[in-house]
Amino acid sequence: MEHEIAEQVLLEKLKSNFGYDSFRLQQQEIIENILAKNDTLVIMPTGGGKSICFQLPALFFEGITIVISPLIALMKDQVDSLKANGIAASYYNSSQSTEEQEKVFDEVVTKKIKLLYVAPESLGLLQNILNKNYVSCIAIDEAHCISAWGHDFRPSYKQLSFLKKSLPGVPIVALTATADKATQEDILKQLAISHATKYISSFNRENISLEVRPANDRVQQIIKFINKKPNEAGIIYCLSRKATEQLASKLKQNNIDAKAYHAGLPFEERAKTQEAFIKDNCEVICATIAFGMGIDKSNVRWVIHYNMPKNIEGYYQEIGRSGRDGLPAKALLFHSYADVIQLRQFIENTGNKEVQEAKLDRMKQFAEATVCRRKILLSYFGELIENNCGNCDVCKNPPQFFDGTVIAQKALSAIYRLGEKEAMGTVIDVLRGAKNATVLDKNYQYLKTYGVGNDISWKDWQHYLIQLVNQGYSQIAFHLNNTLQLTDFSKKVLFNGEKVQLTTPVEIKKEEKTTITKTRKRAIKDTLFERLRKLRYRIAEEENIAAYLVFNDATLKEIERERPRTDEEFLTISGVGQRKLEVYGGEFIEEIKNFLKEKKKTKKDTTLETYKLYKEDFTIEEIAESRKLKPATIFSHLSKLYLEGKDVSLDEFTTPEVIKLVANAKKVLKNEMTLKPYFEFLEEKVPYEQIRVALTILQKKR
Template sequence: MQITEQELLEKLKVNFGYDSFRLEQQAIIENILAKKDTLVIMPTGGGKSICYQLPALFFEGVTLVISPLIALMKDQVDSLRANGISATFFNSSQSTEEQQQVFDAIASKSIKLLYVAPESLSLLQNVLNQSYISCIAVDEAHCISAWGHDFRPSYKQLAFLKKSLPEIPIVALTATADKATQQDILEQLAVPNATQFISSFNRENIALEVRPANDRVQQIIKFIQRRPNEAGIIYCLSRKATEQLASKLQQNNIDAKAYHAGLSFEERAKTQEAFIKDDCEVICATIAFGMGIDKSNVRWVIHYNMPKNIEGYYQEIGRSGRDGLPAKALLFHSYADVIQLRQFIENTGNKEVQEAKLERMKQFAEATVCRRKILLSYFGELIEENCGNCDVCKNPPQFFDGTVIAQKGLSAIYRLQGKEAMGTVIDVLRGAKNATVLDRNYDKLKTYGVGNDISWRDWQHYLIQLTNQGYCQIAFHLHNSLQLTEFSNKVLFEGEKVQLTTPVAFTKEVKTVTKEKKKKAVKDTLFERLRKLRYRIAQEEDIAAYLVFNDATLKEIENERPQSDEEFLAISGVGQRKLEVYGAEFMEEIKTFLNEKKKTKKDTTLETFKLYKEGFTVEGIAENRGLKPTTIFSHLSKLYLEGKDVSLDEFIEADTLALVANAKKVLKNETALKPYFEFLGEQVPYEKIRVGLTILRRKG
């Protein structure tokens, strides 16, 4: 199929609103249009969907999209329809009549894309032939691989597609797949010779941060309160944690809901829809939430617990900042999480692989070097420069000679004969008098109390570092007891020096927000006006707000302030259909905003004059208008010079005016107030000097 670059760009602008392709989109699209099998590894937010959606517009038949979740299908179909593209989905929950309508649409070639779950493919046997199907896209393709972090057995059957439709191009797409997973995807889909397009995994707009899990809830409350009206996701390991956290956030006037697999399908669907449509700002969820969530204006993702592997972490943080605007990924790391995750994978089939992946995740969380370098190297991508957008780059850890601390810690482990977990080791070092210590006579040990000058949390920080550096190890099979390693002797007996990092302190103080207290006031900016208009339109059309325009497009509209169809169409993210459907309303909002601002600017001194004539004092006018008294004085001075009925004499005594007049003769053409202030021995306030000079100026 010979399609020119110009034709591709025209479709891209008309249907998707973009003037140019990103990353390797164009090469991928041309490969698919040449009917070649294709593997696409592209970061979340990189524009994977366009890679198969745009070719679908050129193919004669239907592009079949295999997708893992019904919610994801609906989201994608809504997005396509908002762009004027005919699309639908097919699943087992539809009525016989609805399913027949889908078959009719395929037969008449009136739809371009059909979304289906792998479990429903068997119901499509009658149309799975080359007369109807022009292309097959396998979304979230890592689900097909046992090496992938979201392995789904239902994906294993997909190899039959290539065998039964050998001439039809298959495109597999995912945001997270290491080399082993990539290879497995090709084998499982029976497309070993597929052209591979592996884009950079680097999402530079996401700021990465890891914090110790001390007072997590209070830290999260403070984090959210600093970001009013921003959507975010908090991932937790357990269902119970999602509900408890959501409840605590609600008590602090934060609009949060819990989401987990234990809820009914209706509850989950309702919560997900509320989040997608901006009716709920914060979701506390297990990893059951979010696969394929196309919400572009998620501004932050928090991991309440550490994920079990880097693929999962990368995919979850990738749900923020999909519009390319700045986003934040905050991970809380605790020793307890590592233990819990190890227990989860204890009896799994590929235990060794999962343990290795967990270890890499742990190394990432405990890193003292650029986190993005570690993250990208996991996917085989190396960068030379530090990223400058992670907590380690922004605040490099301070190293110090921690040899004495290391010797005390390792000695305590030695005296305890490697039988106790970290908590008890710290209690012994700090000289605690709890039941465990006293019952086992640990208060008689030589090392008892030798570290009582160091806080419990700081000791935890140092022992974790000693573990990471290999001087001690956690025996998970022996109740997580801390034991020495072969390197311990070097520190204890051979004088080896140990470098440790200073623990980072996080403030606990958080202002509690009562239920009655309103949300932080949002300024009346053009962006805020456009956001409210977008929300109203989305409510009327019953679609997600970002499907009207995403935040990046709104920002550009705010900056460019288009006043004509031509100017509006030039905005990135505005296609022909969106111009026709939404353009007039948005341009009207821009004009209204600009006219209001002009009027406000023009009438601001007149508003002061009105209140002055009503008998308000300067302080009263200032309070009424939310301005400073000095600003009101400048308004009155301007009005006075314009000849308005304003008496400035009431604001200055006659002898003070005489002093100012004398100073004016000496200082002649001086216009600044400070020389007058100094000349008058700093005895006359600036306001009175300004008033005096204004009266003298009008009198000539």
């Protein structure tokens, strides 16, 4: 391994085994560093391609690469994934029989495998192969587990420092998606690799849309959210085991296929649930944070936090389980003060209470932000972005501020008259003039502020009081039953006329059940993607592997878009390597051909319908709306009609300049017929429709 491996050789392996034409982020530098036998720390976001960083070098090493992974339940999937790519791999853990374990040792000694996955607890049983004759590299996945500063500390990881001492010449690679500076330093110290080369990629997962909502009618909001996303897999994280079961039950009652997952369930049930989710047999998992670490399922389209997480690292790790294929994904967080209070109680008796409280405060600031949320999220990891992201709820719908001084005065006055001895709920009841037992028993109906805010709803008062706490005009005494108290700032509002800016509450509209059911049914159409998805599912069932191990959603979308009909065309798709072409190519190409044949039959007269409307002087937009098609489809109809000699004037849809530009591009692109190369060649300045029209005019002239 002393000689350097040429970039071309690395790229060939990347394509043939993993199906990709180029490296992402810092993958190439990391791989070259590992091949040079240097210790390495990799901080790379979920979905950034961490696994390839150690899996590809493993193919060049003489001996095996041992991968230390914290979850036994996921090892089979990781090994299946490698085998699907034509890479020999095994795993070793306590769930195997003695015969199976012996077989693994035999594979290592005879050099039949390249990677061996093992849990940290099982390392002691591998002593007879833990030497340089057999081991060329050690990768430690989810490395933040070794650090007490990390958000998911595992005592079993503490023993790993012996690896460097017993195998000094073997490179160690530590990988994680989430680690702040303190955790990074601790990982290097604990593993005794303080001189490791660090590679810290951007934490920015631009494809994940961020949204936070108040936790009002959470269950109804979730039902509505899921019904708008048929056939899409998602995870809902809850704080308690009970909540996961209750929520899964309510979703089932609303015809949503959901299962609960938490550490209190029997191992068999947990494994079965996880497998059902990974294999696309179950779309929705309601889980505690026990679920998800290391799950490579690339087509999770959304993650919901039913409760607020206790820190930003956990939140970032959990939302990162969606959109790993790079396609758009959604992260929705429900925020309530009840969660904050509960999380504070959890923290109360922990060892590093101050650190945890500070982390919870940062999480709270994120949830209550009135500026770009991604800026806050990334700045936590020390990454600063200049512009607002445009893909979070604050950017898409900036909060509306108004002069809330009178509201603030009423609220602070009520807190003062209640002797700073009541929690938020009672303060709101007094402001609204409630006649419940708490108010009447304590004679609060005689207070001067009783009922002064009866024109404002309970939910809106809650929204305003939380803002007053956030702005420092009031504080919650968590140690005194969460009572609301005044601060030094309160006096400025009550006595010095200081103005207070508040934001208008966002109204979440309710939706009737009938519409929901219709939406769910209507959204599932007979598209090529849907057909490819069903084929993928059938193959995965036959092979007893997860569906995304056949092809992920991003690859299916590209197959749908490009519609390859030969082996050569199929191999150009990102995510298709040599082995996957050989094993799956034939069936997918056949499905594409069948789909196109069927569509041709059903679409024989569809262009004539467009022609009829065109001759009646309808605009493109009007035709598209009338036919419930996209304008791009109408343009393709008109192009076809034009070539067939029908009376269609395409010149009105473009200009001589554009035709000239496309003609020049055609010479350079050697008569390329797909539109994307033209769009890119013309620096994305000419719309697709105009390129299509210009190509059609040029084709007819020829």
